[in-house]
Amino acid sequence: MKMQKSLLSVEALSVAFTMESGIVDAVKLVSFSLEKGQTLALVGESGSGKSVTSSAVMGLLPKNASIDPTSKIWFQGTELLALPEKVLRTFRGGKIGMIFQEPMTSLNPYMPVGEQVAEAIRCHRDVSAREAMEETLALFERVHLPEPRKRLRHYPHEFSGGQLQRIMIAMALANKPDLLIADEPTTALDVTVQAEVLSLLKEIQAEMGMAILFITHDLGVVRHFADDVVVMCQGEVVETGTVEKVFHHPEHPYTKMLLDAEPKPGDRAGKASEPVVLQADDVKVRYVLKSNWLGQPTDYLEAVKGISLTLRQGETLGIVGESGSGKSTLGRALMQLLPSTGNIAFEGKNMRQMTAAERFELKRHMQMVFQDPYGSLSPRMTIGDIITEPLTVFTKMTKAERMKKARQVLQEVRLDPHCINRYPHEFSGGQRQRIAIARALIFEPKFILLDEPTSALDRSVQLTVLDLLKDIQQRHNIGYLFISHDLAVVRAISDHVMVMQRGEVVEQGTPEQIFDHPQQAYTQCLISACMLVEDAA
CATH class of the missing domain: 3.40.50.300 (P-loop containing nucleotide triphosphate hydrolases)
Structure with missing residues (x-):
């Protein structure tokens, strides 16, 4: 078996979807690597293929998706695309954790959040229900969830957006993953909550030494949070490099457009005379x-x-x-x-x-x-x-x-x-x-x-x-x-x-x-x- 030095290595990944209108090429020959303890940001607008790429890594693509046979995804020396679903399931949620964009739709509305996190623990480790719940409580404390013991019994609708995102982080970290995939984890959050979530992820990353694949369209977040950047446009990688290089010396016109896409105040004529x-x-x-x-x-x-x-x-x-x-x-x-x-x-x-x-x-x-x-x-x-x-x-x-x-x-x-x-x-x-x-x-x-x-x-x-x-x-x-x-x-x-x-x-x-x-x-x-x-x- 071919061994890879990087924690995660994606090689010439191509993904297509079979639609009623025909074949749609969503990802085209995407390649990048991620080292232990590193934060790599996949950046691009909606439809650029960044979330499809992360879903391919997790093995969560829909049934109408097909991956090119020449594509390779290596994780800790194992070729993920060659694994049967039963084996891949041990990686998903175990060695690889994921934070989804919308926590309210990712959590079961009929189960208390404590039970949902405990379930994720018991799926991958042989522990009792009581031990799993004790670990869940420790995780809630770790992500600074207010009143963690009381909150174990609450349902998703009883939390704010920022608190739900903390619960998703706790679930993703439950089995101490080596890789955390964060798919738009701060979209639609207030700036104060956004800053808290990012600081929390950085703090936990430093403590656990895990790598983070960070998917976002918010370049302000990337600039503050990531080490390296992969810019995607219409399914292709158009630019890669360190945050310093990409933000201060962008080469591709698409990257320059993204960096310039900042709302600017316009002229405000006086309206005091208007009714x-x-x-x-x-x-x-x-x-x-x-x-x-x-x-x-x-x-x-x-x-x-x-x-x-x-x-x-x-x-x-x-x-x-x-x-x-x-x-x-x-x-x-x-x-x-x-x-x-x-x-x-x-x-x-x-x-x-x-x-x-x-x-x-x-x-x-x-x-x-x-x-x-x-x-x-x-x-x-x-x-x-x-x-x-x-x-x-x-x-x-x-x-x-x-x-x-x-x-x-x-x-x-x-x-x-x-x-x-x-x-x-x-x-x-x-x-x-x-x-x-x-x-x-x-x-x-x-x-x-x-x-x-x-x-x-x-x-x-x-x-x-x-x-x-x-x-x-x-x-x-x-x-x-x-x-x-x-x-x-x-x-x-x-x-x-x-x-x-x-x-x-x-x-x-x-x-x-x-x-x-x-x-x-x-x-x-x-x-x-x-x-x-x-x-x-």
């Missing part, structure tokens, strides 16, 4: 936590604590804060999707004093774009039907008239009108987000709430969506409420910024005031965490 489109005064939202035996509430969670704001036509108000700060709850209260107290006025008229007919008509002028377009677009409907569905409720237009309007809106969001009969799964993430924006624009609204609309998108796609939103706003003079934890994106699009913590506004002002001269400790902490993740030093 107010949305006004909120002392808005409060609270959730009932406990009730007595008569059903009367006895304990509440104050999610939003007396927030006031003013949004003018053509203006963008950015709201930032960590998960749980109340920013999305505030947005839903403003959209009348949650019960709240306080006054909310649209174009000077109090919504609480509107008649049912007036509130129904108001929905034409207040629209919303959600964080996950794949989850908010029906997979059973064509995009033409998705975009025109509101017209069937509010107008008496014929189908031909509705489809003509849909084609016009698709052109406005820079999508081909001829794709009107295609389904959501046939589009990329950025294209699906444009479809969601098109649906919001169909009535030419005066206000749009954008709730984390770019959080899971590649940086280059983010730039495209942000430019599109700015262009639409300028042409139609729409007011945006832009909710995000991505500080660079908020700075690039906002005229005014509010920083929220635990349901309260801790600081507000222009982007320059907030990001260049923050006054409050919490704001300073957010910006410092962002710099920690993105700064090369």
Whole structure:
């Protein structure tokens, strides 16, 4: 058997998928090696083949995938592609651990998290259930999960995103792997949580001496976290080298494009003379936590604590804060999707004093774009039907008239009108987000709430969506409420910024005031965490 000096060596890996439309070459002759204790980052946009490469290493490719017979994947001198599934299973989760991108969909919703980690231990080692649970507790303590003993019995939905990612790290480390594959482990996490997760991985890596194959589209994370970089584009490796070389002396145009794909603030013309489109005064939202035996509430969670704001036509108000700060709850209260107290006025008229007919008509002028377009677009409907569905409720237009309007809106969001009969799964993430924006624009609204609309998108796609939103706003003079934890994106699009913590506004002002001269400790902490993740030093 051929022996390899590297811990992991991928040689001329090629993967193809058999689709209804034909054969799709997802990975083409990819080669790289990874040493013990090293962190290698696979970088590229969605569809570049980086996750397919990691799945091939783990033996987790779907049934319609085929690997070229000349491809080789060596791990500790063993050729993984030549192993039968039963033997490969001893490597997977044992010597090779993996952290998946979305922990909520990777964990069983019907099992306590403690049992799930203990199960991973017992699958690979001959230990009792009690011993496995004791090891799980030690792992939870190791990844700094709050109240670890109590949390053993909790279910996935009872944790925040950052806590779920810590549980996934604990599961991946359960059997002390020599190689850890981390597939987008910080996507959609707040900057402070992102910094904590990265620091935790570095700390554990130094302690255990394991190698990390880090898969991401976030170059700021790579710059801070990795030793070497492999840049992938359309299934091929276009550039490799150390972080220092690739970031400071990139050679390939694609690498240069990725490095330049950073949201930049645009010109902000004064909008003080524009009429107010949305006004909120002392808005409060609270959730009932406990009730007595008569059903009367006895304990509440104050999610939003007396927030006031003013949004003018053509203006963008950015709201930032960590998960749980109340920013999305505030947005839903403003959209009348949650019960709240306080006054909310649209174009000077109090919504609480509107008649049912007036509130129904108001929905034409207040629209919303959600964080996950794949989850908010029906997979059973064509995009033409998705975009025109509101017209069937509010107008008496014929189908031909509705489809003509849909084609016009698709052109406005820079999508081909001829794709009107295609389904959501046939589009990329950025294209699906444009479809969601098109649906919001169909009535030419005066206000749009954008709730984390770019959080899971590649940086280059983010730039495209942000430019599109700015262009639409300028042409139609729409007011945006832009909710995000991505500080660079908020700075690039906002005229005014509010920083929220635990349901309260801790600081507000222009982007320059907030990001260049923050006054409050919490704001300073957010910006410092962002710099920690993105700064090369």
